[in-house]
Amino acid sequence: MSLNGASAIARHLCTERTKPFPLLTYKAIPMPLHLSSRFKKLTSGALLGLASVSMASTHAAAVYPERPIKLVVPFAPGGTTDLLGRLLAEKLSTALKQTVFVENRPGAGSMIGTGQVARADPDGYTLLFATSSSLAVSPAFSTTTYDPVKDFAPVILIASSPMAVIVSSSVSAKNTAELISLAKAKPGSLNMASFGNGSASHLTGELFKNATGTDMVHVPYNGSAAALTDLQANRVDVMFDMVSAALPLYKAGKIRVIGTTGLKKSSAMPDVPVVADTVSDYESTPWFGIVAPAKTPAPIVQRLNSELSNALASPDIKNLLAQQSFEIIGGSPDAFAQVINNDLAKWKSVVQKAGIKP
Numbered sequence: 001m002s003l004n005g006a007s008a009i010a011r012h013l014c015t016e017r018t019k020p021f022p023l024l025t026y027k028a029i030p031m032p033l034h035l036s037s038r039f040k041k042l043t044s045g046a047l048l049g050l051a052s053v054s055m056a057s058t059h060a061a062a063v064y065p066e067r068p069i070k071l072v073v074p075f076a077p078g079g080t081t082d083l084l085g086r087l088l089a090e091k092l093s094t095a096l097k098q099t100v101f102v103e104n105r106p107g108a109g110s111m112i113g114t115g116q117v118a119r120a121d122p123d124g125y126t127l128l129f130a131t132s133s134s135l136a137v138s139p140a141f142s143t144t145t146y147d148p149v150k151d152f153a154p155v156i157l158i159a160s161s162p163m164a165v166i167v168s169s170s171v172s173a174k175n176t177a178e179l180i181s182l183a184k185a186k187p188g189s190l191n192m193a194s195f196g197n198g199s200a201s202h203l204t205g206e207l208f209k210n211a212t213g214t215d216m217v218h219v220p221y222n223g224s225a226a227a228l229t230d231l232q233a234n235r236v237d238v239m240f241d242m243v244s245a246a247l248p249l250y251k252a253g254k255i256r257v258i259g260t261t262g263l264k265k266s267s268a269m270p271d272v273p274v275v276a277d278t279v280s281d282y283e284s285t286p287w288f289g290i291v292a293p294a295k296t297p298a299p300i301v302q303r304l305n306s307e308l309s310n311a312l313a314s315p316d317i318k319n320l321l322a323q324q325s326f327e328i329i330g331g332s333p334d335a336f337a338q339v340i341n342n343d344l345a346k347w348k349s350v351v352q353k354a355g356i357k358p
Contacts, residue, residue, distance in 0.1 A: 061299030064124055068099040071290075073129045074113025076106040080244070080324050081288060084158070085129045087320060088290070091311035092304075109196075110134040111144055118146035122293040124300035127155070131288045133200055135340050140347035141198045142358035148344060152291040153301055154336035156308045159326040160287035162262030163204050164246040165275060166255050170234040176259045176278040179238070183214035192216040193236040195224040198356060203347055204240040204261060204284040206354040211279050231255065242286065243268050243325040261285065268325035287329070289336055301333055 069092070073085040082104065089100040105113030114134040120126035135148040146152075165176065171190070173179035183190055192209075194202035197220040209216060219236055221227035224245045230236050232254055243266050249255045250269065259275040260266045261284040275282045290308060292301060311317060312328050321328055350356075 061297055061303065064300050064303065065096050065098040067125065068101060069096070069125050069127065071100055071102050071127045071129060072113045072117050073102050073104050074106060074110035074131075074134060075104065077104050080320075081129055081131065084288075084317070084320060087317055088129075088158075088308065088311055091314060091317070092307055095307040095310065109138055109199075111138055111146075115145040117291070117293060118151035120293045122153070122295040122297075124292060124296050124304070126293060127304070128152070128291050129288065130291045132160075132286045132343055135291070136343035137200050137203055137347055138198065140203070140344060141351040141356050148340060149337075151294050153294050153296045154333045154340060155290040155292055155301055156305045156333065157287060157289040157329045157331055157336040157339055158308075158312065159321050159328050160262075160285040161243050161324070161326045162260040162266050162274075162285050163201070163240045164243050164250070164257045164266075164269065164272070165208075165259040165261065166228075166231060166239045166241060166246055166257050168231050168234045168237050169256065171237050171256075173258060174256075175273070176275050179258060180212045180214060180278070183212070183216055187215040188217055190216045190237045191219050191235075193219050193221060193227040193231055193239040195227055195241065196220055196222065198351075198358065200284070200286045201227075201240050201242075202356075203350050205238070206350050206356070207284055207346075208240070208275070208279070208282065210350060210353055211282050228255070240284075247325055266325060267322075267327065287339065289329075291336075305333055 071085055071089050071092075073082050075081045082102070085102050089102050092100040105116055107113070110131060110133055114128060114130065117126055117128035130152070135152070138144060139148045165179070167173055167179065171179070171182070173182050192205045194205060196202065197218075199220075201224070202218060202220060205216070205218065208214070216238060219227075221230070224241055227236065227239055228241065228245070228249065231239050232249070240261065243260060246255060246257060247268055250257050257269060257272050259278075260269060260272050261275055261282065263274065263276055263283050263285075265274055266272065290304070292304070309330050312330050318328065
């Protein structure tokens with residue numbers, strides 16, 4: 001082929017490539033009459049159904065509450081959670097112009113009361129005073145009658161508190177770095193007390209062991225008081241306990257606290273450094289909040305969140321939480337849901353690595 005012929009072909013191809021593509025056309029095919037009629041009925045029925053659900057939810061939220069509301073506290077009367085639950089119920093009663101009463105349902109480490117609320121009608125008339133123990137710790141190592149994520153609608157995160165790292169007077173470590181060095185130098189020689197197998201105290205200690213590569217022998221007790229008594233008597237070496245439990249003994253000089261487990265210093269122990277200063281990202285902060293059964297209408301959840309947010313600003317609730325070394329959190333339902341998810345994943349990982357059994 002000659003050079004001129006090749007050039008002509010090239011010009012032709014370039015011209016064809018730059019032409020616009022022809023528009024596609026189609027011809028509508030009518031739906032058969034009997035199918036069209038049925039389709040319209042199905043569509044209109046589905047839309048009416050959705051509209052009815054939406055209207056019912058809106059109406060329920062608009063008139064809520066029409067009758068007394070039950071706040072289930074899954075612990076025995078008289079404790080911090082019970083006292084705070086009653087204060088919050090009183091504040092809600094005033095704000096909602098309807099009675100909010102507390103029902104104590106203790107047992108099985110708070111799992112009995114928690115399971116009761118999981119099975120309640122999702123209408124906003126049954127609420128749960130939930131803790132990290134019932135929604136993140138217990139479900140991480142044992143089978144519960146409820147799913148901590150699927151069975152609840154988070155309302156608001158009330159408050160949280162770090163734990164204290166306590167050592168007996170027979171332990172030479174004066175800070176976290178020295179405790180780690182001591183535990184590594186003599187693996188298995190230190191005893192680590194907790195207030196129960198699978199408790200927040202136990203898992204916080206296991207998290208520490210995982211993060212530092214240390215080995216301490218776990219000694220579970222039936223409650224915090226007995227463990228603290230033995231720690232003061234030098235029968236055990238280390239314990240991870242709530243700041244509120246450790247504070248009186250700490251102030252009296254009867255125990256030595258070398259660290260706290262939050263990401264910032266505890267306002268109750270401002271002179272004690274956080275473990276995270278030595279062990280990067282180490283954190284364990286037990287919390288409590290209010291949840292409702294899953295599928296509770298969103299407008300009702302938002303109304304409760306708003307009223308409880310206002311309640312947390314009241315002086316009497318602030319004082320009670322400060323006395324117990326808790327820090328107010330608050331926030332949105334979505335933020336609370338994220339905390340539950342994150343903690344559940346963290347404690348499941350700890351349980352798996354430590355091989356903890358119920």
